[in-house]
Amino acid sequence: MATPNPELISALGRTIAKLRNGAAYEWGHMGSCNCGNLAQELIYMTKDEIHRHAMTRSGDWNDQLLEYCPSSGYPMDLMITKLLEKGLRISDLRHLERLSDPEVLREIPWERRMQMNKNSRQDVILYLEKWMEMLENQWIEKSETQEGKKLKKNNRNKVFA
Numbered sequence: 001m002a003t004p005n006p007e008l009i010s011a012l013g014r015t016i017a018k019l020r021n022g023a024a025y026e027w028g029h030m031g032s033c034n035c036g037n038l039a040q041e042l043i044y045m046t047k048d049e050i051h052r053h054a055m056t057r058s059g060d061w062n063d064q065l066l067e068y069c070p071s072s073g074y075p076m077d078l079m080i081t082k083l084l085e086k087g088l089r090i091s092d093l094r095h096l097e098r099l100s101d102p103e104v105l106r107e108i109p110w111e112r113r114m115q116m117n118k119n120s121r122q123d124v125i126l127y128l129e130k131w132m133e134m135l136e137n138q139w140i141e142k143s144e145t146q147e148g149k150k151l152k153k154n155n156r157n158k159v160f161a
Helices: 006-020 034-043 047-054 061-066 075-085 090-098 121-153
Strands: none
16 A cells, blocks of 8 residues: 555545546546546646656556566656655556555445446546545554654653653
């Protein structure tokens, strides 16, 4: 699962809002598919720029993720590297494109989950909402744990006891 962080969580929220408000969505277009819409928000490229870079090699997001090489110099690999730097993992992107992460899917009621389609705007929105909720909860838990450690570490009564 992705490393929870405010930038990634915010990008997921912006992607959800964009899709709800009618942003371009086309599963077969590398810049306006599931991964493409999130990439627009994380690496600040247009759908056309993403698509153009992706077309320098063959295959969809899944194929290009399988062939990813951080030192290749291919524009798509550079974009993937930037996405990974934002806290995503290759598996997160592969799951997003197919709406297939078992952890995210567990958060969706079974009946609804069984009807999901990888190229449905509404299903992508639902998947992104659940994924964002999970990352927000993990971020909050991590922050509370770190804050708790900080408080314990700086407790003068225990330090000078």
